[in-house]
Amino acid sequence: MEKDADGFYTPAPAGAEASAAPSDSAPPPPEEDKTDLIKSTFEVSVTLADQQRDKDSPLYSVKTFEELGLHQDLLKGIYDMGFSKPSKIQERALPLLLSDPPQNMIGQSQSGTGKTAAFVLTMLSRVDFSKNKPQALCLAPSRELARQIMSVVVAMGKFTSVQTEYAIKDNLPKNATNVTAQIVVGTPGTMTDLIRRKVIDVSEVKVFVLDEADNMLDQDGLGEQTLRVKNMLPRGGPVQIILFSATFPVHVRTFANKFAPNANKIELKQNELSVDNIRQFYMDCRNEEHKYDVLVSLYHLLTIGQSIIFCQHRHTADRISQRMTAEGHKVASLHGAKDAAERDSIIDGFREGRDKVLITTNVIARGIDIMQVNMVVNYDLPLLNERPGANKDDARPDIETYIHRIGRTGRFGRKGISINFVHDKRTWSQMEQIEQATGKQIIRIETNDLDEMETQMKKALK
Numbered sequence: 001m002e003k004d005a006d007g008f009y010t011p012a013p014a015g016a017e018a019s020a021a022p023s024d025s026a027p028p029p030p031e032e033d034k035t036d037l038i039k040s041t042f043e044v045s046v047t048l049a050d051q052q053r054d055k056d057s058p059l060y061s062v063k064t065f066e067e068l069g070l071h072q073d074l075l076k077g078i079y080d081m082g083f084s085k086p087s088k089i090q091e092r093a094l095p096l097l098l099s100d101p102p103q104n105m106i107g108q109s110q111s112g113t114g115k116t117a118a119f120v121l122t123m124l125s126r127v128d129f130s131k132n133k134p135q136a137l138c139l140a141p142s143r144e145l146a147r148q149i150m151s152v153v154v155a156m157g158k159f160t161s162v163q164t165e166y167a168i169k170d171n172l173p174k175n176a177t178n179v180t181a182q183i184v185v186g187t188p189g190t191m192t193d194l195i196r197r198k199v200i201d202v203s204e205v206k207v208f209v210l211d212e213a214d215n216m217l218d219q220d221g222l223g224e225q226t227l228r229v230k231n232m233l234p235r236g237g238p239v240q241i242i243l244f245s246a247t248f249p250v251h252v253r254t255f256a257n258k259f260a261p262n263a264n265k266i267e268l269k270q271n272e273l274s275v276d277n278i279r280q281f282y283m284d285c286r287n288e289e290h291k292y293d294v295l296v297s298l299y300h301l302l303t304i305g306q307s308i309i310f311c312q313h314r315h316t317a318d319r320i321s322q323r324m325t326a327e328g329h330k331v332a333s334l335h336g337a338k339d340a341a342e343r344d345s346i347i348d349g350f351r352e353g354r355d356k357v358l359i360t361t362n363v364i365a366r367g368i369d370i371m372q373v374n375m376v377v378n379y380d381l382p383l384l385n386e387r388p389g390a391n392k393d394d395a396r397p398d399i400e401t402y403i404h405r406i407g408r409t410g411r412f413g414r415k416g417i418s419i420n421f422v423h424d425k426r427t428w429s430q431m432e433q434i435e436q437a438t439g440k441q442i443i444r445i446e447t448n449d450l451d452e453m454e455t456q457m458k459k460a461l462k
């Protein structure tokens with residue numbers, strides 16, 4: 001993050017993190033890559049200060065962090081991270097989260113508006129650093145997100161003596177016996193396993209956080225595993241349950257209310273679900289093969305900043321990344337079938353800007369926060385789980401996943417672009433359903449006029 005003398009915020013230039021990395025791993029972009037498009041991203045003078053003064057912005061706040069009742073050491077951590085003013089969700093949620101006696105919370109706010117800080121600051125505020133026992137547990141749907149949340153815990157807790165531990169696959173040694181860290185962040189399967197084996201003693205746990213809570217509670221997803229963790233928590237002492245997400249579809253709300261009874265609630269209206277700084281486009285492709293050709297023709301634009309290409313299936317992600325690599329393009333691919341170490345190194349490489357194009361599945365559709373990502377491509381539109389034997393033509397779009405996918409760009413007030421590939425009647429109708437559900441227009445761009453495409457994109461990023 002970069003701020004100028006007036007407190008204005010300038011989006012981090014593409015590859016900014018990379019320039020902080022050793023020079024052999026992240027060479028500066030060649031001069032010829034610095035097209036008008038990249039300049040336009042640099043020169044965007046949308047200021048964070050302006051957005052934080054606009055009542056309608058999710059980044060708006062009246063108060064300062066000092067007024068939210070945070071400990072001095074945490075304020076130091078916040079300022080050290082470069083934050084100056086809270087966002088709307090932080091301003092509204094933190095006083096409720098920190099009040100005593102602790103109350104449950106169901107909090108909703110658009111992607112990239114700072115929910116992580118709200119629950120991380122709560123965990124850091126509630127734990128007793130003098131006790132060497134787990135006191136706050138946080139669950140996320142993917143190891144990538146758990147690792148990212150942990151990096152926020154560590155950064156915000158930099159001026160405290162907090163100890164942390166992961167509950168993610170292949171992280172703790174097989175013979176680990178006793179976790180002494182106060183804050184444990186992980187995924188539900190591994191967390192359950194470690195609690196069952198008494199590696200994690202939950203007797204002192206007082207905060208339980210679910211990030212991407214609608215996904216974590218969904219019976220078609222991680223719901224069962226998450227409930228298992230909750231049922232192992234101490235029943236005597238009150239545990240503060242905190243659920244956060246950008247989306248809470250109707251079908252999980254009832255369960256969320258049961259899971260976090262009597263919670264304070266912060267909710268969004270249906271037409272507020274995605275932020276306006278993400279401009280949405282679609283490209284009319286002729287067929288599956290043409291989708292691939294169009295993607296390749298976009299390669300130059302994809303690499304100006306960073307981009308994420310979402311596919312519905314792992315094999316598609318593998319196939320197109322292998323094909324593009326064989327044709328001399330540099331792309332990375334990530335999905336759940338890769339082993340833990342490989343997943344870590346792929347996402348780290350992308351985060352550090354060594355790779356600019358990441359081809360993936362829904363595994364990182366949620367939560368992943370990489371500022372330089374200014375483009376998301378839905379190579380395949382996200383679909384709800386197809387029931388065995390169901391007619392393919394009836395497949396419905398997965399609106400929540402769509403909102404989370406496009407939310408990988410346009411983080412904390414930055415501009416971003418999303419492009420949907422449609423290639424037949426079915427995908428066209430699915431896109432229309434998405435447009436209707438989100439209330440946001442999706443604009444057509446030509447597939448065969450690269451100059452026109454670049455012009456439109458420049459405009460969108462301004």
Ligand SMILES: Nc1ncnc2c1ncn2[C@@H]1O[C@H](COP(=O)(O)OP(=O)(O)OP(=O)(O)O)[C@@H](O)[C@H]1O
Nearest residue numbers: 083085086087111112113114115116246367369412
């Ligand atoms: N008050 C603040 N001032 C400046 N930057 C902030 C502030 N709060 C959060 N950020 C930054 O904004 C980005 C987005 O925050 P975060 O990842 O918490 O969003 P989120 O609401 O959890 O999004 P998602 O729904 O996609 O998970 C992060 O890079 C974070 O460091």
